[in-house]
Amino acid sequence: MTYTAPLQDMIFVLEELCDLEGVAALPGLEDASPDMVRAILEEAAKYAGQILAPMNRPGDLAGLGFADGKVTTPAEWKPAYQTLVEMGWNSPSADPDHGGMGLPQLVNACIQEMFQGANMAFQLCPMLTQGAIEAIEGYASDDLKHAYLPKLVSGEWTGTMNLTEPQAGSDLAAVRSKALPEGDHYRVSGQKIFITYGEHDLAGNIIHLVLARLPDAPEGVKGISLFVVPKYLVNADGDPGARNDVRCVSIEHKLGIHASPTCTLSFGDNGGAIGYLVGEPNRGLEYMFAMMNNARLNVGLQGIGVAEHATQAATAYATERRQGRPSDASNGETIIGHADVRRMLAVMRARTDAARGIAYRAARSLDFAARAGEAEIRAAHQRRVDLLIPIVKGWSTETAIDTASLGVQVHGGMGYVEETGAAQHLRDARITTIYEGTTGIQALDLVGRKILRDGGKAARELVADIRATAALNDAEPGTLAGDAADQIEAMLDWLLGQEPRIALAAASNVLEMFGLCVGAWVMADAAHAAAARISAGEDSAYLQAKRRLARVYATHVFPRARACSSAAMAGTADILDLPAADLQLAG
Numbered sequence: 001m002t003y004t005a006p007l008q009d010m011i012f013v014l015e016e017l018c019d020l021e022g023v024a025a026l027p028g029l030e031d032a033s034p035d036m037v038r039a040i041l042e043e044a045a046k047y048a049g050q051i052l053a054p055m056n057r058p059g060d061l062a063g064l065g066f067a068d069g070k071v072t073t074p075a076e077w078k079p080a081y082q083t084l085v086e087m088g089w090n091s092p093s094a095d096p097d098h099g100g101m102g103l104p105q106l107v108n109a110c111i112q113e114m115f116q117g118a119n120m121a122f123q124l125c126p127m128l129t130q131g132a133i134e135a136i137e138g139y140a141s142d143d144l145k146h147a148y149l150p151k152l153v154s155g156e157w158t159g160t161m162n163l164t165e166p167q168a169g170s171d172l173a174a175v176r177s178k179a180l181p182e183g184d185h186y187r188v189s190g191q192k193i194f195i196t197y198g199e200h201d202l203a204g205n206i207i208h209l210v211l212a213r214l215p216d217a218p219e220g221v222k223g224i225s226l227f228v229v230p231k232y233l234v235n236a237d238g239d240p241g242a243r244n245d246v247r248c249v250s251i252e253h254k255l256g257i258h259a260s261p262t263c264t265l266s267f268g269d270n271g272g273a274i275g276y277l278v279g280e281p282n283r284g285l286e287y288m289f290a291m292m293n294n295a296r297l298n299v300g301l302q303g304i305g306v307a308e309h310a311t312q313a314a315t316a317y318a319t320e321r322r323q324g325r326p327s328d329a330s331n332g333e334t335i336i337g338h339a340d341v342r343r344m345l346a347v348m349r350a351r352t353d354a355a356r357g358i359a360y361r362a363a364r365s366l367d368f369a370a371r372a373g374e375a376e377i378r379a380a381h382q383r384r385v386d387l388l389i390p391i392v393k394g395w396s397t398e399t400a401i402d403t404a405s406l407g408v409q410v411h412g413g414m415g416y417v418e419e420t421g422a423a424q425h426l427r428d429a430r431i432t433t434i435y436e437g438t439t440g441i442q443a444l445d446l447v448g449r450k451i452l453r454d455g456g457k458a459a460r461e462l463v464a465d466i467r468a469t470a471a472l473n474d475a476e477p478g479t480l481a482g483d484a485a486d487q488i489e490a491m492l493d494w495l496l497g498q499e500p501r502i503a504l505a506a507a508s509n510v511l512e513m514f515g516l517c518v519g520a521w522v523m524a525d526a527a528h529a530a531a532a533r534i535s536a537g538e539d540s541a542y543l544q545a546k547r548r549l550a551r552v553y554a555t556h557v558f559p560r561a562r563a564c565s566s567a568a569m570a571g572t573a574d575i576l577d578l579p580a581a582d583l584q585l586a587g
Helices: 007-017 020-024 034-062 077-087 105-118 120-139 142-154 284-318 339-371 375-416 422-433 439-452 457-470 476-495 500-505 507-535 541-557 560-576 580-584
Strands: 065-067 070-072 157-162 178-182 185-196 205-212 225-230 232-234 240-243 246-251 262-267 273-278
Touching (some): 007 020, 007 034, 007 541, 020 034, 020 339, 034 077, 034 105, 034 120, 034 422, 065 246, 070 246, 077 120, 105 120, 105 284, 105 339, 120 142, 120 157, 120 273, 120 284, 142 205, 142 225, 185 225, 205 273, 205 284, 284 339, 284 422, 339 507, 375 422, 375 439, 375 457, 375 507, 439 476, 439 500, 457 507, 476 507, 476 560, 500 507, 507 560
Parallel strands (some): 157 205
Antiparallel strands (some): 065 070, 178 185, 185 262, 185 273, 205 225, 246 262
C-alpha cells in the first residue's frame, strides 16, 4: 500500500481556485511565492511518501504498549518524529518569532492533508501541538509564552487539548474539573477522557491545555477557565523538572488509529496538578472556540487525506487485478475495465477533489480574516470561514467514510482482508466524524449559528460567488454552479421561514446538501480554469481529467443534493412527530 501526495492537484487548487499570489501579498506572508510554495510542498511530499506512509500499516499492526501509566508507541514512531522536528514540519504556520515557519494557513492545509493522508495516527500528535501553540500564542501571558512556546514550536515538547469528561461528553457546560488558586498558580483536579497523545514517549514533556472551573465560577459554559498543566514542571532554566500530579490511567482500545494513544488522564490524585491560567478567568471556552475553526479544518483535512489514500489504493488495485471479462478492454483485462468499478473510482476521485477545494478555500479565508488590511475584508472572510468550517469538518469526513467504504468494495473480498490496507482506511476514517464535534453537531452549528443567527447573510454572500462562477460561461460548469446556487438559495428561504425546532431538525440534511452544492461550485470553477488553460495552449491529460471529473460530479454526486433538500423540507416533521416509543418496539 503506497501513498503519493497529489501535488499536481494541490498546486492547481492553490493557483486557480485560491489565488495563492493574493495570499502571498498579505502582510507577513510575502515569502509564500508560488515557486517557494512548490518547493516546500515537494519536500513535504517526500516526507509523507517516504517516511510516514511506509510505517502506517506497521503502526496499525503493532499498536501501543501501556504499563504503569506509560505509553510506548510503535518502533518507527520515534525516529519519524525526530525527523519531523528536524525538518520543521511540527509548526509550519507558527509565528517565526517563536521558531515557526510562518506559512499561510492555505499552505499548511496542503501539508496537513499530506501528512494525515500518509499516516493519520502519527500526525495527530503534531496536529494537537499546533492547537496548543495557537492557544498560547493567542491568549497566554508573555511569561507563559516565553516558558512554553519555543519548545512546543520546535517539537521538543508536544501539546494536548483536555475538554471531555466522562459525565459531560460534548456538553462542556457539564465540566466538573476544578482549579483552586495557590499563589502564582492553581491546583487542578479532575478527570479527562479521549485525550489524544495525552501520554507517549516521543518528546521530553507534554503540555496539557485543560478546561476547569474556579471556586467562584458561574454555572454553565460561562464559568470555564483554561489552564496550562505540564506533565513535568518547568525549571527556571526552561528544562523539565519534577513530575506534575497528572497521570494516564488507561488508553482506549479503538476501532481505528490503533497507533494513536487515546488516554484517560487523572489530574490531582495527590494534592492537585500545578497549572497556570491562560488569559482571563471564566473565558476558557471562548478561547477554545476561537481555536475551533483551525481544529475542525484540520480534522476535515484528515478526512480528505484518508479519502485520497483510499482512492489511490483502490485505483492501484483496480489497474492490477484481473477478474472476469471487462466491458471496456481498452485498459487491458484488469477490473478497471468493469463499468461499475470505473464508477466507484470516479465517484471517489470526484468527491475527494471537491472536498479538497472547499477546505483550501476555507484555509485561504483564514489567512485573509487574520491579515487583510481592511476591516471590512477581514470581516467578510471571517464570515466565510465560519460558514465553511462546519461543512469542511462534517462533509469532508463523511466523504472519507463513503470513499473508504467504496475502496473496500473495489477490492472486493480482498478489501475485507486486513492485509490489503483498505479496511484500515475505513476504520481510521470513522473517528473523523466524531471528534471535534460529531457531524450532527456540525450541522446544528451550520444551521443555528451560521445561517439563522445572521439571517443568512454569509450564505447569501456565498451564493453570489457561486453565481459569479455560473456567469463565466453557458457550458456544463456554468449550469452546475447555477443549479448549486439555486438549491442553496431555496434552502435558505425555507430555513429562514421555519421555527427553530424545524430548522434544526433538518440540519443534517442541510449540511449534506450544502457540502454537495459547495463541492459543485469548486468542481465547476476547476473545470472552467482547466478549460482556460487548455485554450491558452497548456493542454495535458490532467487538465482534461479535471473537466471530465466535473461532469462525473454533476451526474453521479451532485444529484443527491436534491434528495437532501427534499428530506429536509418535506421529511423533518415526520421525524419530530415520531414518538421515541416507536423506536423502542421489539420487532
